[in-house]
Amino acid sequence: MRTFLLLLLVLILPLRAEDDEKAKKIAARKAAIEMAWMGLDVGPLAMLETETLRLVAPKEMESKLKAIAVTVEKYRVKALSTLKIDEKESLPDKITVYLLPSSMNYPSFARMIEKRRPETGETGSFSAEDDKFHAAAAPSKMGPPVEVTAGEMVASLLLMRKAGVRSPVPEWLVRGFGRATTYRLSPKDKLALADKKLIRTVVKKKNAADIWDGKLDLEESLPMNAALAEFFAYGPGAARFIRLVMAYKPTEENNAPTTAQAFDAIGVSGATIEKTFKTWVVK
Secondary structure (H helix, E strand, O other): OHHHHHHHHHHHHHHHHHHHHHHHHHHHHHHHHHHHHHHHOOOOEEEEEOOOEEEEEEHHHHHHHHHHHHHHHHHHHHHHHHHOOOHHHHOOOOEEEEEOOOHHHHHHHHHHOOOOOOOOOOOEEEEOOHHHOEEEEOOOOOOOOHHHHHHHHHHHHHHHHHHOOOOOOOHHHHHHHHHHHHHHHOOOOHHHHHHHHHHHHHOOOOOHHHHHOOOOOHHHHHHHHHHHHHHHHOOOOHHHHHHHHHOOOOOOOOOOOOHHHHHHHOOOOHHHHHHHHHHHHOO
């Protein structure tokens, strides 16, 4: 009996120590979140935790957080399934989702929390790195509701976890995947319908290569990026999607694969994509 108890202790103690260490990391992360929020000077914060998300928002948004969490979770589940990610093995923590009170607060968030200069008009971002694991969104007059932007950022974050956080995955695929996921979750939403109308107009005068070569006008870029990402993630290119995402992983021979090289790696030519994409996107 004594031997059995000793063996039981040998098994339990390391697990308890591991749980204690995990609890300390979570507590430290929450403290860091609270400190960061205080630095933004946007008033008291509200925090809602689900099994998979940690939402951080102004106190006045507290009553809306459960509904927002439901929306963001739909994006998370859809992206995990599409990317074939095992979240228990691949994700370091719950995804922290910052919901900023105004687009005016977003530049300060990007500079103070993310340590970078935001693009003009930007209202959403993410980091897939273990120690900065988060998505962020601010309201936008012309863009989608803040919960949709947050969901799109979560989808983009998960794509980068699949590809590797340092992989040079192009904007059209990373951000495009987030918006493409909106198209699949809410195909009848006015945002999706407006984007699709624009896509059908633009595709008559622009080529698919203009998407991956970055030759689109600003107002065309996100919908067209999303159209090509949707083509690969959810459309005719779905069988090659995971391989395409992984084709951007740096190797010893090539530390920055291009889109042309990624297409070669999955056995498809730009000309074939051009033809198939244009036929599919106007349907």
